[in-house]
Amino acid sequence: MMAEFIGEVIFDMIVEPIGGLIRFIYLRLRGKQVGFKEVLISKNEDEETDNEIKNRVAFLIFMFLSVLIIMIIYSLIK
Amino acid sequence: MFNKIKTNIKGDKWIWFTILILFIFSLLAVYSATGTLAYRVKSGDTEFFLAKQLVLMFGGLALIYGVHLINYKYFSRVSQILFYLSILLLVITLFFGTNINDAKRWLTLPVVNLTMQTSDFAKLALIMYLARLLAKKQDNMKNFKEGFWNMLLPIIVICALIIPEDMSSALVLFATSVLVLFIGRANLWYIGGLVGLGIVSLVVGITLLFSFPDATIGKYGRLLTAKNRIISFAPEKFGDGDVSKEAEPFQVTQAKIAIAKGGIFPNGPGNSQQKNFLPHPYSDYIFAIIIEEYGLIGGIFIMFLYLFFLFRTALMIKKTPKAFGAILAFGLALSLVIQAMINMGVAVNLLPVTGLTLPLVSMGGSSTIFTSLAFGIILSVSRDIEVNNEKMVELADEIAVGG
Numbered sequence: 128m129m130a131e132f133i134g135e136v137i138f139d140m141i142v143e144p145i146g147g148l149i150r151f152i153y154l155r156l157r158g159k160q161v162g163f164k165e166v167l168i169s170k171n172e173d174e175e176t177d178n179e180i181k182n183r184v185a186f187l188i189f190m191f192l193s194v195l196i197i198m199i200i201y202s203l204i205k
Numbered sequence: 206m207f208n209k210i211k212t213n214i215k216g217d218k219w220i221w222f223t224i225l226i227l228f229i230f231s232l233l234a235v236y237s238a239t240g241t242l243a244y245r246v247k248s249g250d251t252e253f254f255l256a257k258q259l260v261l262m263f264g265g266l267a268l269i270y271g272v273h274l275i276n277y278k279y280f281s282r283v284s285q286i287l288f289y290l291s292i293l294l295l296v297i298t299l300f301f302g303t304n305i306n307d308a309k310r311w312l313t314l315p316v317v318n319l320t321m322q323t324s325d326f327a328k329l330a331l332i333m334y335l336a337r338l339l340a341k342k343q344d345n346m347k348n349f350k351e352g353f354w355n356m357l358l359p360i361i362v363i364c365a366l367i368i369p370e371d372m373s374s375a376l377v378l379f380a381t382s383v384l385v386l387f388i389g390r391a392n393l394w395y396i397g398g399l400v401g402l403g404i405v406s407l408v409v410g411i412t413l414l415f416s417f418p419d420a421t422i423g424k425y426g427r428l429l430t431a432k433n434r435i436i437s438f439a440p441e442k443f444g445d446g447d448v449s450k451e452a453e454p455f456q457v458t459q460a461k462i463a464i465a466k467g468g469i470f471p472n473g474p475g476n477s478q479q480k481n482f483l484p485h486p487y488s489d490y491i492f493a494i495i496i497e498e499y500g501l502i503g504g505i506f507i508m509f510l511y512l513f514f515l516f517r518t519a520l521m522i523k524k525t526p527k528a529f530g531a532i533l534a535f536g537l538a539l540s541l542v543i544q545a546m547i548n549m550g551v552a553v554n555l556l557p558v559t560g561l562t563l564p565l566v567s568m569g570g571s572s573t574i575f576t577s578l579a580f581g582i583i584l585s586v587s588r589d590i591e592v593n594n595e596k597m598v599e600l601a602d603e604i605a606v607g608g
Binding site: 185195 | 343384387388389390512515516519522523528531532535539542546550553555
């Protein structure tokens, strides 16, 4: 498990960015008009926002306000 | 140039407005609270800290403006680099950090000779990195290793590196990270297990803290300070009759006096008396000074501003098309608002003493810089939504004309 994690770290940290840079230079040398920005953003790494994320945010706001109200009431009693 | 900046300001206008109001409050409160400090270290030059805060404020605004113009998708890749850099900086701080106020949390930058609190940097980097991981694994959230363990490891590493010198920041960061996992659709059973484990660890930690003699605990970082703060916060539960430990800390007493003097209605800017007695009235206890000068009304207004900011960010999430933007923006907003609430809780003695600042309001270079960066990133997500909406409207108009 640890070895896999280290492998992932090396891939994320070194292989992907340097690979992106090499790809950018290679495409430019071949005369393709690609921007560095396009290479910097990996494809398919950002999924669509699921409705569940929005629901959980709403739930968290509700919980946050509830805790705040409880703390204010507690401080008034204290 | 001003017109160019004005036309380029995008993103939620209410968040911009909140930032401006917080900065104005910061200027007024810091100028007032640094009076005594100016006499102590700047021979009475009270304008020195006002000028410093003004520079920080304009620097912060420039940073927010600059960052908000960047496409937020780049922060995904940048977060990787920042995360590993933060680990390196935290390790350096742990061994070679600068000792200020009995804590080795700062790193002195060579050449410029400025100090920065590395945990502020690590906090920003960790939340950005978590947002990246969560966004990438949205299809795999039910899998323990892919959807939970891989995200837990970075949290544990960063918090473990912060905890020896800054226990409160590490605990707050851990709690915030768990909330980020929650909004990122992590499995509720795993989160529940983690929260349970956290509570058990906290109880075991506190039990161990009170099982060993002070001489032994004193050898390990700031554990003794944490123990004394717990005792003075709840002497009836944790005290053992030792009056020197159980006595209320000086700053807590002074903060209580400041709040009592504040009353309900404002006394006016610069009319605080406790700023002359409170240690660090311009950073950790600035909220007590705000209440003393602007009354309960002013205090509630500041609290409302942070909540309003969180609410606006939540509204923004509803329109965010991509998971990374949604988790990134709300995660950063949560971390800022939780920090603000804890700072206020400490000032009114609802929570034990910590060293957390009031975001954008307290005086402090690295705090202002990293808070501004966080606001800039949130506004970058907001700008992206606005620009996309404008494009959609233009496209709809073109289709309507063409049709």
